[in-house]
Amino acid sequence: MQTSTLRPGLLVAVTTSIRGNVRYSTTDLGTTTTVDGAEESRWETNRHITDKAEQERASKARSLARSAVQSVCAQSAFGLLCPEAKRDQLDAAVSEARRIVDEFNGNASVTRVTFNVLAGRIAPDDAEAIRAINAEMSDLMASMAEGMANLDVKVIRDAANRARSVGQMLTPEMQEKVQAAIDIARKTAREAVKAAETGAQEIDRAAILRIQEARTAFLDLDDEGRPIGDVEHAGRSLDLAPEAPAPVTEPPAQGRMFEV
Numbered sequence: 001m002q003t004s005t006l007r008p009g010l011l012v013a014v015t016t017s018i019r020g021n022v023r024y025s026t027t028d029l030g031t032t033t034t035v036d037g038a039e040e041s042r043w044e045t046n047r048h049i050t051d052k053a054e055q056e057r058a059s060k061a062r063s064l065a066r067s068a069v070q071s072v073c074a075q076s077a078f079g080l081l082c083p084e085a086k087r088d089q090l091d092a093a094v095s096e097a098r099r100i101v102d103e104f105n106g107n108a109s110v111t112r113v114t115f116n117v118l119a120g121r122i123a124p125d126d127a128e129a130i131r132a133i134n135a136e137m138s139d140l141m142a143s144m145a146e147g148m149a150n151l152d153v154k155v156i157r158d159a160a161n162r163a164r165s166v167g168q169m170l171t172p173e174m175q176e177k178v179q180a181a182i183d184i185a186r187k188t189a190r191e192a193v194k195a196a197e198t199g200a201q202e203i204d205r206a207a208i209l210r211i212q213e214a215r216t217a218f219l220d221l222d223d224e225g226r227p228i229g230d231v232e233h234a235g236r237s238l239d240l241a242p243e244a245p246a247p248v249t250e251p252p253a254q255g256r257m258f259e260v
Helices: 052-070 084-107 127-149 153-169 171-198 205-218
Strands: 009-020 022-031 039-049 074-076 079-083 111-121
Touching: 009 052, 009 084, 052 084, 052 111, 074 153, 079 084, 079 153, 084 111, 127 153, 127 171, 127 205, 153 171, 171 205
Parallel strands: none
Antiparallel strands: 009 079, 009 111, 022 039, 074 079
């Protein structure tokens, strides 16, 4: 039983790169054999930057361009998510990012920054999108509960912040459920900090139970309301002798030849 929990929105992919200015060279330092018969190879990689100051400006421009888009989107495990209601803000952010990049490129001598963005629409009835976002919210709820059980303030706050960000993509009803869980988790974190100062820390099991109850709203359920587990895959029906795998020779690692 899959319930729609999403608002219409966009999945936003941003790619940036810095080209030129930096050159890499790799020197093979030879191969040796250890006493136990293993083979070890060594390489040395050198990086040459023609204009250090320009390279620093390029890194700053790329960072600012990405931040412009990220500031209006939710950071999800699947990429940047932007509610459709923020489409105008996203368009403005993309324009600002391009302005930043164009301004740098117009004044650079040996370096060029590239910026590209691709946005795909997420429909509120998209079953795969619902499943993916629900799974992420379920994991974040579980992380909050685990942090509360371990009185780990950092884990609690990190999961709560990420849940709040991704929660922008949820329907108002589901946002309320997430916010209630976040409020409980943050209250527990504040109490844990105070208790640590007095050495009187105690796990609030009732609060953890409420987080776990809220988490069920994001689990895939069957027709009887039970969580759907992992599918158990059957083995091969034919009794075949396994083939010996062909030996695989891994190529030596190469030094980086470009700056991204």
